[in-house]
Amino acid sequence: MPELPEVEVVRRGLEPFMARRVIERVEVFEARSLKRHADGVEGFVRALEGREIREVARRGKFLWAPLSDARRATSSSPSLGEALVMHLGMSGQLRVRDAEVRGAYQASEPHLSEGPASDPEKHLRIRLHMAGGSRIDFLDQRIFGGMHVSPLVNTPDGLAAGTGTNLPLLPESAAHIARDLLDPFLDEESLVRQIRTRRAPIKSVILDQGTVSGVGNIYADEALWEAKLHFARSANGISSRKIRELLVACRGVMQRALEVGGTSFDALYVNVDGRRGYFARSLSAYGKHGMPCPRCGRALVRVQFQNRSSHLCPYCQRRR
Structure with missing residues (x-):
C-alpha cells in the first residue's frame, strides 16, 4: 500500500493539473470505486461536474x-x-493525461522516478476531464481504494489541515486521521507522551493512523532498524528519548524516500506519469531477510507480526 512518501509524490504530480481548474466531465466505469460515496454514481457525477478544485x-x-x-x-x-x-x-x-502531449501520461517531475510502468487501461475506474484538456485517471486493480465527496469540517486545533493547504479544514471522512511526521503543525512532544501511554507493541502504535499518520510497513521496519528497536517492545516501556529517536528516524527515512519518488516493488505504485520510485535500492531492512545487516553484518530475518511481515536484525534490535 502506498505510504506517505508515495502519496505525497502523487499529490505534487496532480497539483499542476487539478488546482484552480474546473472539472468539466466525470466518467465512472466501476461503481465499486465509489463505495464510500453515499449518493451513488449519479450523485457523484452531479457533485463534481462544473466545480473548481481549489488545491490538492x-x-x-x-x-x-x-x-x-x-x-x-x-x-x-x-x-x-x-x-x-x-x-x-x-x-x-492516479494518472495524468495532458492534452499537450497527445494523450500520453504527463511526467511532472521525471527526475524523481524511473520507469515508465505499463499503462493498465483495463483497471481504469474513474476519469475526470479537467478544463484545459487534461484528464485524471483513477486506476485500481484490487478496488480497495476509491473516491468520494465529503463535507469539510474544522481541524480541532484550528491550524492548516495538512500539506498543500492553508485551510483549517479537512474531510469529515478523514477527521480521525492524525497529523503526520512531515506536518509542521505536529505537536511532537504530545505525540511522544501519547505513544508512551500505550501498552501495544511499538510497531502497532506507529502504524495506527489515529496516532501518527502516513507510516506503513516499509517505513516502520526501516525506522525501527535505524533506532535499534524491536518491533514487539511495548511502547510504554520505551523511554521518551528513544521514542524521539524513532520519530526522527521515521521522518528521515520518509524524507529520503520522497526525494527519489518513493518505493516501488511492482507496478502497483507509480507516479502520475506511470514511473516507479526507486527508494527500494536504499532500504536497509525491509525485504532484505537473509542478507547481512548494514550495521553489524549478521543476517537480517523476517518474522510474522499481526498478519504482516517484519524485517529486522536479531542482534541490533534485540527485544529487552
Missing part, C-alpha cells in the same frame, strides 16, 4: 481536493464546503 491537499495517506461552489446551487451544501477525497488503497493509481 494531503494528510498521511489521504488526498483531498477542496471544491468551490461554482456552477452549483448551494442551498443544500455544507456550510464549510466539500472536498473530493481520493484514497489509493492497496493498488490505486
Whole structure:
C-alpha cells in the first residue's frame, strides 16, 4: 500500500493539473470505486461536474481536493464546503493525461522516478476531464481504494489541515486521521507522551493512523532498524528519548524516500506519469531477510507480526 512518501509524490504530480481548474466531465466505469460515496454514481457525477478544485491537499495517506461552489446551487451544501477525497488503497493509481502531449501520461517531475510502468487501461475506474484538456485517471486493480465527496469540517486545533493547504479544514471522512511526521503543525512532544501511554507493541502504535499518520510497513521496519528497536517492545516501556529517536528516524527515512519518488516493488505504485520510485535500492531492512545487516553484518530475518511481515536484525534490535 502506498505510504506517505508515495502519496505525497502523487499529490505534487496532480497539483499542476487539478488546482484552480474546473472539472468539466466525470466518467465512472466501476461503481465499486465509489463505495464510500453515499449518493451513488449519479450523485457523484452531479457533485463534481462544473466545480473548481481549489488545491490538492494531503494528510498521511489521504488526498483531498477542496471544491468551490461554482456552477452549483448551494442551498443544500455544507456550510464549510466539500472536498473530493481520493484514497489509493492497496493498488490505486492516479494518472495524468495532458492534452499537450497527445494523450500520453504527463511526467511532472521525471527526475524523481524511473520507469515508465505499463499503462493498465483495463483497471481504469474513474476519469475526470479537467478544463484545459487534461484528464485524471483513477486506476485500481484490487478496488480497495476509491473516491468520494465529503463535507469539510474544522481541524480541532484550528491550524492548516495538512500539506498543500492553508485551510483549517479537512474531510469529515478523514477527521480521525492524525497529523503526520512531515506536518509542521505536529505537536511532537504530545505525540511522544501519547505513544508512551500505550501498552501495544511499538510497531502497532506507529502504524495506527489515529496516532501518527502516513507510516506503513516499509517505513516502520526501516525506522525501527535505524533506532535499534524491536518491533514487539511495548511502547510504554520505551523511554521518551528513544521514542524521539524513532520519530526522527521515521521522518528521515520518509524524507529520503520522497526525494527519489518513493518505493516501488511492482507496478502497483507509480507516479502520475506511470514511473516507479526507486527508494527500494536504499532500504536497509525491509525485504532484505537473509542478507547481512548494514550495521553489524549478521543476517537480517523476517518474522510474522499481526498478519504482516517484519524485517529486522536479531542482534541490533534485540527485544529487552
